[in-house]
Amino acid sequence: MSFDLSVMSSKNIIVAVTGGIAAYKSAILVRRLKDYGFNVRVVMTQGAQAFITPLTFQALSGNTVHTELLDTEAESGMGHIELARWADLILVAPASCDTMAKFAAGLADDLLSTLYLASKAPVWVAPAMNQQMWAAKATQRNLNTLVDDGxxxxxxxxxxxxxxxxxxxxxxxxxxxxxxxxxxxxxxxRAIAEKFGLLAGKRVVITAGPTREAIDPVRYISNHSTGKMGFAIAAACYAAGAQVTLLAGPVSLDTPNGVERINVSSAIQMLEQSLALLDQGCDIFIATAAVADYRVAQVAEHKIKKAGDELDVSLVKNPDIVATIAQQQQRPFMVGFAAETRNIEEYATGKLLVKKLDMIACNDVSRSDIGFASDQNAMTVFFAQQYKLARRELEKAPKQEIAQQLVEAIHDALQHHKTPV
Structure with a gap:
Protein backbone atom coordinates (compact mmCIF):
# COMPACT_ATOMS: atom_id res chain seq x y z
CA MET A 1 0.00 0.00 0.00
CA SER A 2 1.28 3.40 -0.84
CA PHE A 3 0.74 6.50 1.30
CA ASP A 4 1.39 10.21 1.44
CA LEU A 5 4.51 10.82 3.53
CA SER A 6 3.91 14.58 3.46
CA VAL A 7 0.78 14.03 5.58
CA MET A 8 2.42 11.63 8.04
CA SER A 9 5.56 13.74 8.48
CA SER A 10 3.53 16.43 10.24
CA LYS A 11 2.02 14.01 12.77
CA ASN A 12 3.51 13.43 16.20
CA ILE A 13 3.22 10.02 17.84
CA ILE A 14 4.13 9.14 21.41
CA VAL A 15 4.90 5.46 21.82
CA ALA A 16 4.58 4.57 25.50
CA VAL A 17 6.32 1.35 26.53
CA THR A 18 5.34 -0.37 29.77
CA GLY A 19 6.71 -3.41 31.62
CA GLY A 20 6.40 -6.73 29.81
CA ILE A 21 8.37 -9.07 27.57
CA ALA A 22 6.48 -7.65 24.57
CA ALA A 23 8.50 -4.44 25.01
CA TYR A 24 10.99 -5.81 22.50
CA LYS A 25 8.28 -5.50 19.83
CA SER A 26 7.99 -1.80 20.60
CA ALA A 27 11.43 -1.20 19.15
CA ILE A 28 10.23 -2.58 15.82
CA LEU A 29 7.04 -0.54 16.16
CA VAL A 30 9.01 2.71 16.51
CA ARG A 31 11.06 1.81 13.44
CA ARG A 32 7.95 1.09 11.36
CA LEU A 33 6.27 4.33 12.42
CA LYS A 34 9.40 6.21 11.38
CA ASP A 35 9.30 4.37 8.05
CA TYR A 36 5.79 5.76 7.55
CA GLY A 37 7.16 9.25 8.13
CA PHE A 38 5.80 9.98 11.61
CA ASN A 39 7.63 12.03 14.24
CA VAL A 40 8.05 9.64 17.17
CA ARG A 41 8.93 10.19 20.82
CA VAL A 42 9.13 7.37 23.34
CA VAL A 43 7.97 7.32 26.95
CA MET A 44 9.10 4.42 29.16
CA THR A 45 7.91 3.28 32.57
CA GLN A 46 10.33 1.86 35.11
CA GLY A 47 9.00 -1.61 34.34
CA ALA A 48 9.74 -1.19 30.65
CA GLN A 49 13.36 -0.30 31.40
CA ALA A 50 13.81 -3.69 33.03
CA PHE A 51 13.21 -5.33 29.65
CA ILE A 52 14.80 -2.91 27.14
CA THR A 53 17.03 0.14 27.42
CA PRO A 54 16.12 3.76 26.63
CA LEU A 55 19.22 3.95 24.43
CA THR A 56 17.61 1.53 21.97
CA PHE A 57 14.58 3.75 21.53
CA GLN A 58 16.69 6.89 21.37
CA ALA A 59 18.64 5.42 18.45
CA LEU A 60 15.47 4.28 16.64
CA SER A 61 13.37 7.40 17.19
CA GLY A 62 16.14 9.97 16.89
CA ASN A 63 14.77 11.69 20.01
CA THR A 64 15.55 11.69 23.72
CA VAL A 65 13.54 9.04 25.58
CA HIS A 66 11.30 10.31 28.40
CA THR A 67 11.33 8.38 31.66
CA GLU A 68 10.80 10.92 34.44
CA LEU A 69 7.69 12.88 35.42
CA LEU A 70 9.61 16.05 36.28
CA ASP A 71 12.17 16.71 33.55
CA THR A 72 14.84 19.19 34.67
CA GLU A 73 15.86 19.79 31.03
CA ALA A 74 12.33 20.67 29.92
CA GLU A 75 10.89 24.17 30.05
CA SER A 76 9.96 24.91 33.69
CA GLY A 77 10.65 21.25 34.41
CA MET A 78 7.14 20.37 33.22
CA GLY A 79 8.08 17.82 30.57
CA HIS A 80 4.80 15.95 30.79
CA ILE A 81 2.82 19.05 29.83
CA GLU A 82 5.08 19.75 26.86
CA LEU A 83 4.70 16.14 25.69
CA ALA A 84 0.93 16.25 26.20
CA ARG A 85 0.67 19.29 23.95
CA TRP A 86 3.06 17.85 21.34
CA ALA A 87 1.27 14.56 20.72
CA ASP A 88 -1.26 13.93 17.96
CA LEU A 89 -1.71 10.36 19.22
CA ILE A 90 -0.50 8.36 22.22
CA LEU A 91 0.04 4.66 21.56
CA VAL A 92 0.71 2.51 24.63
CA ALA A 93 2.29 -0.71 23.37
CA PRO A 94 2.59 -2.90 25.26
CA ALA A 95 0.02 -1.75 27.79
CA SER A 96 0.51 -3.67 31.02
CA CYS A 97 -2.21 -4.72 33.43
CA ASP A 98 -0.88 -2.15 35.93
CA THR A 99 -0.97 0.70 33.39
CA MET A 100 -4.54 -0.10 32.37
CA ALA A 101 -5.54 -0.07 36.05
CA LYS A 102 -3.90 3.34 36.58
CA PHE A 103 -5.64 4.80 33.54
CA ALA A 104 -9.02 3.42 34.63
CA ALA A 105 -8.61 4.76 38.18
CA GLY A 106 -7.33 8.16 37.08
CA LEU A 107 -4.04 7.85 38.95
CA ALA A 108 -1.16 10.17 38.08
CA ASP A 109 1.90 8.87 39.94
CA ASP A 110 4.36 8.60 37.04
CA LEU A 111 5.08 10.23 33.67
CA LEU A 112 2.81 8.00 31.57
CA SER A 113 -0.26 8.11 33.79
CA THR A 114 0.11 11.89 34.15
CA LEU A 115 0.52 12.24 30.39
CA TYR A 116 -2.66 10.22 29.88
CA LEU A 117 -4.67 12.72 31.93
CA ALA A 118 -2.92 15.84 30.62
CA SER A 119 -3.24 15.22 26.88
CA LYS A 120 -6.17 15.91 24.55
CA ALA A 121 -4.71 13.53 21.97
CA PRO A 122 -6.43 10.20 21.17
CA VAL A 123 -5.07 7.36 23.30
CA TRP A 124 -4.61 3.85 21.93
CA VAL A 125 -3.61 0.90 24.09
CA ALA A 126 -2.35 -2.50 22.97
CA PRO A 127 -2.60 -4.73 26.06
CA ALA A 128 -0.05 -7.51 26.53
CA MET A 129 0.01 -9.78 29.58
CA ASN A 130 -0.42 -13.30 30.87
CA GLN A 131 -3.65 -14.88 29.64
CA GLN A 132 -5.05 -15.30 33.15
CA MET A 133 -4.28 -11.68 34.04
CA TRP A 134 -6.12 -10.61 30.87
CA ALA A 135 -9.12 -12.75 31.76
CA ALA A 136 -9.28 -11.49 35.36
CA LYS A 137 -12.50 -9.67 36.27
CA ALA A 138 -10.59 -6.60 37.46
CA THR A 139 -8.73 -6.32 34.14
CA GLN A 140 -11.94 -6.70 32.14
CA ARG A 141 -13.60 -4.11 34.36
CA ASN A 142 -10.73 -1.70 33.72
CA LEU A 143 -10.91 -2.48 30.01
CA ASN A 144 -14.59 -1.54 29.90
CA THR A 145 -13.85 1.68 31.78
CA LEU A 146 -11.18 2.65 29.27
CA VAL A 147 -13.50 1.97 26.34
CA ASP A 148 -16.22 4.05 27.99
CA ASP A 149 -13.67 6.85 28.45
CA GLY A 150 -12.93 6.85 24.72
CA ARG A 190 -9.30 11.97 3.51
CA ALA A 191 -12.38 13.14 5.39
CA ILE A 192 -11.00 16.68 5.42
CA ALA A 193 -10.05 16.51 1.73
CA GLU A 194 -13.50 15.26 0.70
CA LYS A 195 -15.04 18.30 2.37
CA PHE A 196 -12.51 21.06 1.79
CA GLY A 197 -10.08 19.81 -0.89
CA LEU A 198 -9.53 21.66 -4.16
CA LEU A 199 -11.27 18.85 -6.06
CA ALA A 200 -13.75 17.81 -3.36
CA GLY A 201 -16.66 15.89 -4.83
CA LYS A 202 -15.16 15.66 -8.33
CA ARG A 203 -14.95 12.40 -10.26
CA VAL A 204 -11.64 12.20 -12.08
CA VAL A 205 -10.49 9.75 -14.74
CA ILE A 206 -6.77 9.64 -15.53
CA THR A 207 -4.97 7.70 -18.26
CA ALA A 208 -1.33 6.90 -17.58
CA GLY A 209 1.64 4.98 -18.92
CA PRO A 210 2.26 3.60 -22.41
CA THR A 211 0.08 1.39 -24.55
CA ARG A 212 1.30 -1.80 -26.20
CA GLU A 213 0.23 -2.65 -29.72
CA ALA A 214 0.76 -6.33 -30.44
CA ILE A 215 2.68 -7.51 -33.52
CA ASP A 216 2.42 -11.19 -32.63
CA PRO A 217 1.98 -13.08 -29.32
CA VAL A 218 5.49 -12.09 -28.11
CA ARG A 219 6.26 -8.73 -29.75
CA TYR A 220 4.68 -5.31 -29.55
CA ILE A 221 5.08 -1.61 -30.37
CA SER A 222 5.34 0.73 -27.37
CA ASN A 223 7.25 3.75 -26.01
CA HIS A 224 9.37 4.84 -23.05
CA SER A 225 6.57 6.13 -20.79
CA THR A 226 6.79 4.83 -17.21
CA GLY A 227 3.47 6.26 -15.97
CA LYS A 228 5.14 8.09 -13.07
CA MET A 229 3.60 11.47 -13.90
CA GLY A 230 0.10 10.08 -14.28
CA PHE A 231 0.33 8.10 -11.06
CA ALA A 232 1.60 11.19 -9.22
CA ILE A 233 -1.35 13.19 -10.55
CA ALA A 234 -3.77 10.44 -9.48
CA ALA A 235 -2.37 10.61 -5.94
CA ALA A 236 -2.57 14.41 -5.93
CA CYS A 237 -6.19 14.41 -7.15
CA TYR A 238 -7.15 11.90 -4.47
CA ALA A 239 -5.38 14.00 -1.81
CA ALA A 240 -7.41 16.98 -3.09
CA GLY A 241 -10.66 15.14 -2.32
CA ALA A 242 -11.53 13.67 -5.71
CA GLN A 243 -12.83 10.21 -6.49
CA VAL A 244 -10.14 8.92 -8.85
CA THR A 245 -10.08 6.13 -11.43
CA LEU A 246 -6.72 5.41 -13.03
CA LEU A 247 -6.55 3.72 -16.43
CA ALA A 248 -3.02 2.32 -16.41
CA GLY A 249 -1.09 0.95 -19.31
CA PRO A 250 1.63 -1.66 -18.69
CA VAL A 251 3.75 -0.12 -15.90
CA SER A 252 5.55 -1.35 -12.78
CA LEU A 253 4.11 1.07 -10.22
CA ASP A 254 2.11 0.63 -7.03
CA THR A 255 -1.44 1.93 -7.12
CA PRO A 256 -1.77 5.22 -5.21
CA ASN A 257 -3.68 4.83 -1.95
CA GLY A 258 -7.43 5.26 -2.38
CA VAL A 259 -7.30 5.26 -6.19
CA GLU A 260 -9.28 2.75 -8.26
CA ARG A 261 -7.04 1.20 -10.91
CA ILE A 262 -8.02 -0.46 -14.18
CA ASN A 263 -5.21 -2.07 -16.16
CA VAL A 264 -5.28 -1.93 -19.95
CA SER A 265 -2.79 -2.75 -22.67
CA SER A 266 -3.73 -1.38 -26.08
CA ALA A 267 -5.04 1.99 -27.21
CA ILE A 268 -8.36 0.42 -28.19
CA GLN A 269 -8.77 -1.04 -24.70
CA MET A 270 -7.93 2.32 -23.12
CA LEU A 271 -10.51 4.10 -25.29
CA GLU A 272 -13.22 1.52 -24.53
CA GLN A 273 -12.62 1.84 -20.79
CA SER A 274 -12.54 5.65 -21.02
CA LEU A 275 -15.92 5.75 -22.74
CA ALA A 276 -17.38 3.31 -20.23
CA LEU A 277 -16.19 5.47 -17.32
CA LEU A 278 -17.58 8.56 -19.03
CA ASP A 279 -21.01 6.92 -19.06
CA GLN A 280 -20.69 6.28 -15.31
CA GLY A 281 -20.00 9.95 -14.66
CA CYS A 282 -16.82 11.97 -15.03
CA ASP A 283 -16.15 15.61 -14.13
CA ILE A 284 -12.48 15.80 -15.13
CA PHE A 285 -10.60 13.71 -17.70
CA ILE A 286 -6.80 13.89 -17.51
CA ALA A 287 -4.99 12.23 -20.41
CA THR A 288 -1.37 11.69 -19.40
CA ALA A 289 -0.98 8.33 -21.18
CA ALA A 290 1.54 8.07 -24.01
CA VAL A 291 -0.84 6.33 -26.40
CA ALA A 292 0.72 4.67 -29.44
CA ASP A 293 -0.24 6.60 -32.58
CA TYR A 294 -0.37 3.44 -34.69
CA ARG A 295 -1.18 -0.23 -34.28
CA VAL A 296 -0.49 -3.27 -36.43
CA ALA A 297 -3.18 -3.77 -39.05
CA GLN A 298 -3.16 -7.55 -38.70
CA VAL A 299 -1.73 -9.14 -35.55
CA ALA A 300 -0.07 -12.47 -36.30
CA GLU A 301 -1.74 -15.42 -34.63
CA HIS A 302 1.61 -17.11 -33.96
CA LYS A 303 5.13 -15.84 -33.36
CA ILE A 304 6.65 -14.50 -36.55
CA LYS A 305 9.76 -16.51 -37.39
CA LYS A 306 12.95 -14.76 -38.36
CA ALA A 307 13.45 -14.96 -42.13
CA GLY A 308 15.39 -12.59 -44.35
CA ASP A 309 16.83 -9.18 -43.58
CA GLU A 310 13.56 -7.25 -43.64
CA LEU A 311 10.10 -7.55 -42.12
CA ASP A 312 7.22 -5.51 -43.49
CA VAL A 313 4.52 -4.66 -40.98
CA SER A 314 1.47 -2.65 -42.01
CA LEU A 315 0.29 -0.06 -39.47
CA VAL A 316 -3.02 1.75 -39.09
CA LYS A 317 -3.77 4.85 -37.08
CA ASN A 318 -5.08 4.47 -33.54
CA PRO A 319 -8.07 6.54 -32.38
CA ASP A 320 -7.19 9.76 -30.55
CA ILE A 321 -8.53 9.06 -27.05
CA VAL A 322 -8.50 12.57 -25.62
CA ALA A 323 -10.02 14.10 -28.78
CA THR A 324 -12.71 11.40 -28.83
CA ILE A 325 -13.69 12.06 -25.22
CA ALA A 326 -13.70 15.83 -25.85
CA GLN A 327 -16.26 15.35 -28.63
CA GLN A 328 -18.76 13.51 -26.44
CA GLN A 329 -22.07 15.16 -25.59
CA GLN A 330 -21.56 14.72 -21.84
CA ARG A 331 -18.13 16.25 -21.99
CA PRO A 332 -15.96 16.52 -18.84
CA PHE A 333 -13.33 19.16 -18.20
CA MET A 334 -10.51 18.03 -20.51
CA VAL A 335 -6.83 18.09 -19.60
CA GLY A 336 -4.33 16.96 -22.20
CA PHE A 337 -0.61 16.31 -22.09
CA ALA A 338 2.00 16.83 -24.76
CA ALA A 339 5.48 15.34 -24.68
CA GLU A 340 7.52 17.13 -27.32
CA THR A 341 11.15 17.36 -28.40
CA ARG A 342 10.97 20.72 -30.23
CA ASN A 343 8.63 23.67 -30.91
CA ILE A 344 7.02 23.02 -27.53
CA GLU A 345 4.63 25.96 -27.38
CA GLU A 346 3.57 25.69 -31.02
CA TYR A 347 2.68 22.01 -30.82
CA ALA A 348 1.05 22.27 -27.40
CA THR A 349 -1.21 25.20 -28.25
CA GLY A 350 -2.06 23.55 -31.55
CA LYS A 351 -3.25 20.40 -29.76
CA LEU A 352 -5.15 22.50 -27.26
CA LEU A 353 -7.16 24.11 -30.07
CA VAL A 354 -7.56 21.20 -32.49
CA LYS A 355 -8.57 18.65 -29.84
CA LYS A 356 -10.89 21.15 -28.10
CA LEU A 357 -9.20 20.82 -24.71
CA ASP A 358 -9.65 23.05 -21.69
CA MET A 359 -6.05 22.79 -20.58
CA ILE A 360 -2.81 21.18 -21.72
CA ALA A 361 0.47 20.54 -19.92
CA CYS A 362 3.55 20.16 -22.04
CA ASN A 363 7.10 19.04 -21.30
CA ASP A 364 10.29 18.75 -23.30
CA VAL A 365 11.24 15.07 -23.35
CA SER A 366 14.44 15.81 -25.24
CA ARG A 367 15.89 16.91 -21.88
CA SER A 368 17.73 14.11 -20.10
CA ASP A 369 16.97 15.46 -16.61
CA ILE A 370 13.16 15.34 -16.80
CA GLY A 371 10.34 13.40 -18.46
CA PHE A 372 10.34 9.70 -19.21
CA ALA A 373 11.81 7.48 -16.46
CA SER A 374 12.86 10.53 -14.41
CA ASP A 375 11.47 11.37 -10.97
CA GLN A 376 11.70 15.05 -11.91
CA ASN A 377 9.67 17.06 -14.38
CA ALA A 378 9.12 20.61 -15.61
CA MET A 379 6.04 21.68 -17.54
CA THR A 380 4.33 24.60 -19.21
CA VAL A 381 0.55 24.78 -18.78
CA PHE A 382 -1.69 26.42 -21.37
CA PHE A 383 -5.42 27.12 -20.98
CA ALA A 384 -8.17 27.45 -23.56
CA GLN A 385 -8.70 31.08 -24.56
CA GLN A 386 -12.09 31.48 -22.92
CA TYR A 387 -10.62 30.95 -19.44
CA LYS A 388 -8.48 34.09 -19.73
CA LEU A 389 -5.79 32.50 -17.57
CA ALA A 390 -2.12 33.15 -18.19
CA ARG A 391 0.17 30.25 -19.05
CA ARG A 392 2.00 28.74 -16.10
CA GLU A 393 5.60 27.68 -15.95
CA LEU A 394 6.12 24.78 -13.56
CA GLU A 395 9.83 24.77 -12.80
CA LYS A 396 11.80 21.54 -12.44
CA ALA A 397 10.67 19.66 -9.32
CA PRO A 398 9.79 16.13 -8.18
CA LYS A 399 6.80 14.81 -10.09
CA GLN A 400 4.75 14.76 -6.87
CA GLU A 401 5.21 18.53 -6.55
CA ILE A 402 4.44 19.09 -10.24
CA ALA A 403 1.27 17.03 -9.77
CA GLN A 404 0.13 19.22 -6.87
CA GLN A 405 0.71 22.35 -8.95
CA LEU A 406 -1.30 20.84 -11.80
CA VAL A 407 -4.19 20.16 -9.43
CA GLU A 408 -4.09 23.81 -8.39
CA ALA A 409 -4.14 24.84 -12.06
CA ILE A 410 -7.13 22.57 -12.74
CA HIS A 411 -8.94 24.03 -9.72
CA ASP A 412 -8.32 27.59 -10.92
CA ALA A 413 -9.61 26.77 -14.40
CA LEU A 414 -12.70 25.06 -12.98
CA GLN A 415 -13.64 28.31 -11.25
CA HIS A 416 -14.13 29.75 -14.76
CA HIS A 417 -15.68 26.59 -16.22
CA LYS A 418 -19.39 27.33 -16.72
CA THR A 419 -20.39 25.41 -19.83
CA PRO A 420 -18.66 22.77 -22.00
CA VAL A 421 -16.35 24.11 -24.67
Missing part, protein backbone atom coordinates in the same frame (compact mmCIF):
# COMPACT_ATOMS: atom_id res chain seq x y z
CA UNK A 151 -9.67 4.93 24.69
CA UNK A 152 -9.13 2.87 21.53
CA UNK A 153 -8.20 -0.66 22.56
CA UNK A 154 -6.30 -2.88 20.13
CA UNK A 155 -7.26 -6.31 21.37
CA UNK A 156 -4.50 -8.84 22.10
CA UNK A 157 -3.87 -11.90 19.98
CA UNK A 158 -4.06 -15.50 21.14
CA UNK A 159 -1.05 -17.82 21.14
CA UNK A 160 1.82 -19.18 23.16
CA UNK A 161 3.26 -16.81 25.76
CA UNK A 162 6.71 -16.34 27.27
CA UNK A 163 5.51 -17.82 30.56
CA UNK A 164 4.52 -21.06 28.82
CA UNK A 165 0.76 -20.45 28.89
CA UNK A 166 -1.40 -20.34 25.78
CA UNK A 167 -4.29 -17.93 25.30
CA UNK A 168 -5.22 -14.28 24.78
CA UNK A 169 -2.64 -11.73 25.82
CA UNK A 170 -0.09 -11.44 23.04
CA UNK A 171 0.59 -7.95 21.72
CA UNK A 172 -0.23 -7.67 17.97
CA UNK A 173 2.71 -7.55 15.61
CA UNK A 174 4.35 -4.11 15.33
CA UNK A 175 3.86 -3.95 11.55
CA UNK A 176 0.10 -4.32 12.03
CA UNK A 177 0.01 -1.66 14.75
CA UNK A 178 1.97 0.82 12.63
CA UNK A 179 -0.32 0.18 9.67
CA UNK A 180 -3.38 0.90 11.83
CA UNK A 181 -1.90 4.22 12.92
CA UNK A 182 -1.11 5.15 9.32
CA UNK A 183 -4.62 4.21 8.21
CA UNK A 184 -6.17 6.26 11.01
CA UNK A 185 -4.43 9.44 9.92
CA UNK A 186 -5.02 8.67 6.26
CA UNK A 187 -8.77 8.37 6.84
CA UNK A 188 -8.82 11.57 8.89
CA UNK A 189 -6.95 13.42 6.14
Missing amino acids: VHVIMPNAGSQACGDTGLGRMPEPEALAAQVQQYFHQAQ
